[in-house]
Amino acid sequence: LGSPWQVAVIDRVLLCEGPDEADCLCLENGWGLKISRLRRLKLALAYFRFEEMERALEMLAEVNTAEEGIWTLIIAVIYMMVHKGGNDAELSPALRILSIATCFTIKMLR
Secondary structure: OOOHHHHHHHHHHHHHOOHHHHHHHHHHHOOOHHHHHHHHHHHHHHOOOHHHHHHHHHHHHHOOOHHHHHHHHHHHHHHHHHHOOOOHHHHHHHHHHHHHHHHHHHHHHO
């Protein structure tokens, strides 16, 4: 995905300036858009920003990396269900993320 310093820089730009600036940063440095768009998805996942996850998947599809984004979400859901599997409140975000991944996959198949 990139070196740790690249990830730190992209994360900072995503959080402070937004995804358009992160894309510009990647293009200016020859890193490719895949890096910033995957980081956008992972940050949305870390903060349970569901609408942002949907937008990040759409942006990943633009650079032909949607499959990697779907796998990222599925692995996160499995982790959440195995390690946090307690009450319904803890499983609710995992099921919502799984729903987002499923809806997006169906949309891509059509």
